[in-house]
Amino acid sequence: MNDHTYSVSTDILHGVHIKNPAGALSTPIFQTSTFVFDSAEQGGRRFSGQEDGFIYSRLGNPTTDQLEKKIAHLEGGEDCAAFSSGMGAISGTLLSLLRCGDHLVADRTLYGCTFALINETLPKFGIQVDSIDMSDMELFKSTLRPDTKMVYFETIANPSMKVIDIEAVAAYVHQVAPECLVVVDNTFATPLLVKPLSLGADIVVHSATKYLNGHGDVVAGFSVSRKELMDTIRLVGLKDVTGAVLGPQEAYLILRGLKTLKIRMDAVCANTLKVVDFLTKSPYVKKVFFPGLESNADYTVARKELKQFGGMVSFEMGSFEEAKKVLNCVKLCTLAVSLGDCETLIQHPASMTHSMCTKEEIEAAGFSDRLIRLSVGLEAPEDIITDLQQAFEAAD
Ligand SMILES: Cc1ncc(COP(=O)(O)O)c(C=O)c1O
Numbered sequence: 202m203n204d205h206t207y208s209v210s211t212d213i214l215h216g217v218h219i220k221n222p223a224g225a226l227s228t229p230i231f232q233t234s235t236f237v238f239d240s241a242e243q244g245g246r247r248f249s250g251q252e253d254g255f256i257y258s259r260l261g262n263p264t265t266d267q268l269e270k271k272i273a274h275l276e277g278g279e280d281c282a283a284f285s286s287g288m289g290a291i292s293g294t295l296l297s298l299l300r301c302g303d304h305l306v307a308d309r310t311l312y313g314c315t316f317a318l319i320n321e322t323l324p325k326f327g328i329q330v331d332s333i334d335m336s337d338m339e340l341f342k343s344t345l346r347p348d349t350k351m352v353y354f355e356t357i358a359n360p361s362m363k364v365i366d367i368e369a370v371a372a373y374v375h376q377v378a379p380e381c382l383v384v385v386d387n388t389f390a391t392p393l394l395v396k397p398l399s400l401g402a403d404i405v406v407h408s409a410t411k412y413l414n415g416h417g418d419v420v421a422g423f424s425v426s427r428k429e430l431m432d433t434i435r436l437v438g439l440k441d442v443t444g445a446v447l448g449p450q451e452a453y454l455i456l457r458g459l460k461t462l463k464i465r466m467d468a469v470c471a472n473t474l475k476v477v478d479f480l481t482k483s484p485y486v487k488k489v490f491f492p493g494l495e496s497n498a499d500y501t502v503a504r505k506e507l508k509q510f511g512g513m514v515s516f517e518m519g520s521f522e523e524a525k526k527v528l529n530c531v532k533l534c535t536l537a538v539s540l541g542d543c544e545t546l547i548q549h550p551a552s553m554t555h556s557m558c559t560k561e562e563i564e565a566a567g568f569s570d571r572l573i574r575l576s577v578g579l580e581a582p583e584d585i586i587t588d589l590q591q592a593f594e595a596a597d
Contacts, residue, residue: 228453265449268455271456279431286420304349305329315355315386384404386406388541391462394510403430414458469511477491517573546578549573550563551572554574
């Protein structure tokens, strides 16, 4: 690390000082599964932890190692483990820290696969789950138990854009349930909008498939925390339980994508404000879900917690049929799941990313089959708006 305190744009590029072989500016791709030992004794020392050094790429790789250091630095954590997907990071983190009989409190608005992992898979392993609306602090307080082991939520929830008060939740948890870990999925916000660890969260997880990589060509995830927790997540969750290790090619692409994270996020956030302004004024749109709207129930929390309001917006049409028609009528917005790419992506959560949730679970999560989710990209905002307008007219 450097001694200077840099502004974010500089910090992303120079905050972690790395010296590459042969003076290479960009990180070399160490495309190797294993690493050669000088002697049997050295191999033994590396396995026993007496000597630092690479052993085998499931346990660490120099390209991935650089990326992990950069992400740990950006999130303000001591250590980071890279996984081959966001779900790898989430399942690896949860399965290495929870055991049969433990109690977990989770917000009920989560990315569909995380929702399924927490509400269907974890109970099969004997973990007790309470899935609640965590923005209701009174409900949260009455659900948390002194022996609760984990609390889980998303900084900006997928797809309702709900924002939970990380600071208030973490302070209460650490006072009432000393062994409980607060785990936050920071995918939608990125560390540029909020650093949950600095607000008291214990662990941050990411789908790096989204903004951190930013170019729609990699599936990846991260878990970031203090050293002692990361040792468990890395040695149990990554190495043994999931084995979901990130390949060096993908690590290289994310390192490259990260270089422009700040300018991408700034541009996307600015574009999104314009798109949201259009959506809120459109007679075709019944409701807009965006953390930066004063009419939004979580606006005060969002203003306090987020540096900017992000690039994700959801909106409700008059009916399911109308929502489907809009998706079939867009010409510029790209009909695809995922988010955080350069291109604007549009999708229908109820039948796509959240199709594993029942109608009741979708309603409890605060949305409906009339909802469309937009990941605003880097196109000129007026072109995105023109495309949405023509799709609304065509679908009418
Ligand atoms: C908020 C959030 N977390 C986690 C994931 C899972 O990430 P991945 O697809 O990289 O496994 C997603 C995927 O869309 C997501 O939206």
